[in-house]
Amino acid sequence: MRREDFLPLICLSLAVCAAHAQSPTPATTPAPSAAAKPSDSAQPNRASAYYHAALAGMYEEQAVSSGRAEYVQPAIEEYKAAINADPGAAALYDGLADLYFRTGKTRDAESTAREVIKNHPNDIDAHKLLGRIYLRQLGEQQNSVSSSSPSGNTLDQAIAEFEKIVAIQPRSVEDRMILGQLYTVKHQSAKAEEQFKIAQDIEPESEEVVLNLARVYQENNNFDQAAKVLEAVPENDRTARMEFTLGATYDQLKRTKDAIAAYKRAADMQPGDVPTLNALAQAQFTDNQFDEALKTYKDLAQADSEDAGPLVKISEIQRREGKYEDALATIRKARKKDPESLEAGYNEGLLLDVLGRYDEAATTYQQMVDQTSHANGAYTAEEKNNRSIFLERLGSVNHEQNKVDQAIAAYQKMIDMGGDSVSRGYQLQVDTYNDAKMFEKAVEVSKQAVAANPKDRDLKLMLAGELVDLGKSDDGLNMAKSLLTGNDSDDRSIYFGLGNMYTRLRRFKEAEEVLAKATPMATRKEDKLYLLFLKGALADRQKHLEEAESYFRKALEIDPNNAMTLNYMGYMFADKGVKLQEALKLIRKAVDQEPMNGAYLDSLGWAYFKLGEYEMAEENLRQAVERDQTDPTVHDHLGDLYEKTGRIRLAAAQWELSVTQYQKTPQTDQEPGDMAKVQHKLEGAHVRLAKQESTSGVVKPE
Template identity: 55%
Template sequence: MATTYGRPDYATRAIEEYKLALNADPESPYLNSHLAELYFQTGRVRDAIAAVQEEIKKDPNNLDAHKLLGRIYLRSLGNMQNGGPSDQMLKLATDEYVKIVELEPNSTENRLLLGRLYTLNHDSTHAEEQFKAAQKLDPDSEDVVLNVAGLYSEQGDYKRAIQVLTALPDDDQTSKTLYALGQTYDQAKDSKNALIAYQKAFDLESDNLDIERALAQAQLTEGQEDAALKSFKDVAAGDTSDPQSLLRIAEIERRQGKYDDALATLKKAKDLVSDSLEINFNEALTYDALGQYDQATQILEKLVTDSEHVTGQYTDSEKNNRAIFLERLANLYREQGKTDQAVGAYQKIADLGGDYTLRGYQNIVDAYRDGHEYDKATAAARDAVTKTAKDKDANRDAKLMLASQVADTGKADEGIEMARSMLNGSPADDRTVELRLAEMYTRLKKWKEAGEAIDKADALSSKPEDKVYTYFLRGALEERQKHFDEAEAQFRKLLAVDPNNALTLNYLGYMLADRGVRLNEALTMIKKAVELDPQNYAYLDSLGWAYYKLGQYTPAEENLTKAVARNTTDPTVHDHLGELYEKTNRLKLAAAQWEQSLNQYARTDTADADPGDVSKVQKKLDSARVRLARESSGTLANDTSKQ
């Protein structure tokens, strides 16, 4: 009655009855074990432990008593508050299950429990020993497989974890093991196989929202936006209290250009959790994509204010969030030509310290360069060298940034020598220096030296992924020399390794479009780059230019005007928009854009401006002015003759 109804008065009377029975038969194992069990079930844990320990004193090999004591310790571990279990309780539980396994060595369940206790205590050697013993007892046990795989995953050995999970025969694979397999592939950054595993798990258990949620995220990671949208909508319908699924839906809608839908979905998410930084940040990104910069700026400024600590002390996750908010806000300021405000926001990133110092200063230098304030950019690079003095790698990168800035501003030999002086015989350091030298030589049009630097960097690249950037630099070097077939070959080698490299997709797509070659393929590549980075003005410009080359002037104008709105200081973007206006018989607007282009060329560093490009724009502007003058004269003559 006490255990059935949970009434304290029944528990008290039951204990009294057991005690009366024990008075008649004090040595009875049956009565003592049942009294201990009753103590345990009615929450009198200390009395239960005392009673069981008394039994064990009488019979050290009493398996049932050891199992009861083990259960008591396990429940105590589970009831621990304020974080993890105490070391003492964990040791008691572990010692008890060591004894249980000794008394009953052929129990898979006992060995799994002992292995989990060792895992909890970060004793992977003994944990693995118990899991392997359990695996010998029952090789096809799902629990055994999941625990062994979980141990390897905890150790970071994802390859072995995957081997354990995939070794199960197909007929023994359940949604649970397939879900675990998907999670392990995720940890191993293998999104393609994660998607396959989650899909198989979902096929077996389509009403499991956790599986469908993971499947949706894998679909999104693999670029299957329509499928991911459907899956996230299913999850959101099944769990109306889940703001994260709504957030992902809004993210996909934003990527697909359905901005009003995205804002409506974000409102639903905010109704569930109004103070979510991630939801508010995505709302700012949506307004930014719409070109509603004031709303986006207002939200981001509030996020920056709300994330600020007067003490200046932040956890790692708080630093990461704050840096993301500041960087997006600073980028908005840059797009609106507010260089000083952008620099102020980037400085706050640098003030976070550690790796953020160099990141902040790199953006400060870029912001000043965008604003054609080259002296300030150089001064900021010098500040970066000083501020990173205690961090060897960051200081090296800061010095290389300064060397590049010096070389770009008319002191090529000095800049090159600054960079070369940092070669020290260390493969990692020298590879970084050679890559920067290759960039500098390319900008200075020293083709031979650039190629040699790339070759040296390539020779120092020990991992396949290290060679990716050398492919890009070679492609850029060949393109700058108008060796287009060679450039394309390098870019395609890169995309074979990293098909979602937005920078390369845009570069190759623009190179093809600018030459009028394979325009549909070029458009596809640039569209993908824009999907990966929809706020990048250069990608929007490339997209507009590809549409222009295809004769699709409406989407061309839409994207070119977006690009100009996001960057008013790039002369090429103004030139492209001028071409579009001329083609659509708006000569005054075309001339205005070419004037803007020439004004920006006049303020641009020589390393960023090709004299040939400047000359072409000047000719187009001169021709437009002559035509406008003729049209004006013709109009005036007609008006006079009518009089």
């Protein structure tokens, strides 16, 4: 028998002795039974109560330590006998309530604790037990109306108990932390903040206090204050968790270099911690520290050879560095490790598309579409989002190859899913028909979209734009104007749309007027950026180069990585033959983000052409033609490249395609005289080819 086994027996012996010492007739008077109930005038028999409490403790210990349920009921009966002997002893009720709680009798525990509080309102043990009961119920997802409590909402009950607990024990950091967390769950941020601040005053260096206070600020998007709370702890006193949280806060504040430093400090304290290394690598990647990010991801891949995640990121870095074949080999290793990885499947399709292996890309995306398909057509919001991404990429690959029917079919599946993908699916169908110069079909689909979604203002604005492109400018403009409500949040996008329409119609004064109206409405970062872009495009169409440059530079101050703005300003410089090195840098940055974008590839090729780097120009212009077969400007640029390098017949072929596409292009999408210039070059090429043939009698091969 272990020493511990004697302890309950010793307690029991002491209790028996004490009972006999105070009993007037020990030989004839039995101990009070659990059922006995003293009269109101009876004096408490504390010796008897102690005796039964000791027995209860012995049974309870045996029930808990051995897991034998048959000891529970005797323990309960002995507690009741003790209470019967001394009804005013709150500690006995507390013990019985705690026994009920520990043995799963939650309802009995709650009612017993409440009975104690009825007679002893400030009994801390009873309040703490009730708090524990409600916390357990919350943990079991019973935070609506408790099934075991008639008193109502469990979260509110837990808050009420811990409010009483901290009132009785105001310097209990642990209880204030719990109360603060409960307020957080209740979305009562100010009250949560108050509790955490009081706890911080008591224990200024407590990790849990600091982290919870920071979390309150984070959940209210007050990341500056969250950072200040964490920064207030001296760097040498911060824990790894504090540094990790500080890094995540800096991420939200776009202070990427500070985030990297914090994550590194956390990693130094916890070498090999996977979440920290992942966060560090992502921050390094965001900061374009590709070499450092690559090293960190390689460490992660080595730490867990079965995890495909680091390989996906390594592949993405290789893609960003233009190492497409290496990236493809890496992503295929990732897919081999995790064939179900949606991210790896997406990236493999993307790389195949970048490499111009369109059929393989389409096959890969089709596999991912099949993988995310449900026979019953029912999808969660996350599943819809994932499936929508793969359908869009599948449609895009077919779109690039001018496989209109296949592209439309993929986008139709997006529409059929419903939800957020509907509007996007219709827009992509319209874009596909527009690029294929099937403008009547674009209008038809736009009308179908509006009929199916009559409350969707974005789809109505899309239809208005299509009517303008079809030459029905008054109808389109009137439809757009009819969408104005006088509410800034509603009208902002309408004015943006009208500004774009007026600009394309070369009605510049009206474009300036509507964009001026939109200016005070553009309060969000993304709205300010788009407004500056529209103003820049308007100035460019008016040949106001310096003004356009000013708008684009302001837009890039808001978002230095905005591909649309980078490409537009770079192309504007290249086309004018000015600031060519900067133009190349700007466009290169846009292409790095969207290497499959035919318009960006054309801009890049055109910049190289203006710089006299004809080999690089040809590589990019040929890719642009492959991806934008119906764009007259792309064919024109490649024709100029061929002419410059002495391949007149190839140049003529491209100019011929350019003229054909110009003839199908709406006037809103071309500058006056552009087609005439290409026609003139084409006629000159025909003359030169005719002279060459008449002189030698042989057409020189190219």
